[in-house]
Amino acid sequence: EKIRVYAPATVANVACGFDIFGFAVNHPGDEVVLEKKSTPGILIKEITGDDGRLPKAVEKNTAGIAIQKYLAHIGREDQGFELSLHKDMPLGSGLGSSAASAVAGVFAANELMGRPLSQKDLLPFAMEGERVACGSAHADNVGPSLLGGFVVIRSYDPLDIIQVPVPADLYASIVHPQIEVNTKDARGILDKEISLATTITQMGNVAGLVAGLLLPDYELIGRSLVDVIIEPSRAILIPGFAEVKAAAIASGALGCSISGSGPSLFALSKGEETAQKVAKAMAAEFAALGIGSEQYVSQI
């Protein structure tokens, strides 16, 4: 028995929602091919598209560890699997690469085991993949990669995750500059304490973004795509950040910020045409600094 599963890239944080907001895109993403084997243990047979950089040891691989934790939970460690992972997205890009592998892996395993758990119940195991990848089991990449669409993590303990409908014409432009940012490092530089005034500003934007998506109100979405806590610290890791963001807004984007822990930037726009224009303008700004980039445009 064998299954092929695709899990999409994701934009975590979405400006104001550090560790609590994320959305999935249509592409890029990761593909896992999982096959049952007659002996126990998980064997990572092949990884492509990673330039040989990802570990094949099960406990260090995000897909491997997610499946291992899942099998332990359902009491079926006797079931062995052979796994091939095909990465069709950049590593260390802020697009949830480690999350997509973990999600594809655990989803595939659950299907082959006859679906004993619901899709939502798979989340904690995919989160274990994140813990291995960057030391923190955040759900703002695995959540949307697993469930699709725009996702809110209202609480981590207990885990409470909600899918929020988005307006039909909402598009994301994502630009991935050819530099790498390590999530662990990008978390390490953050201020551990923030003022009440800053918290109030951020809470206003968090509430405004959810309201803007639900109403829907594109202008409100745009006004709410502001991050006064995380972005100021992380922007320094991305050369040309201010210029690229300004170019996105000047081209008609509703708002623009860092995707996950970066270095990718995302912008939201009303309509695909604007989103395409925004992506080109952002890439041109990176190019002016001598930094090559990949661009993706996707409906949310």
Ligand code: HSE
């Ligand atoms: N919320 C996480 C962070 C996402 O910003 O560190 C990492 O991809």
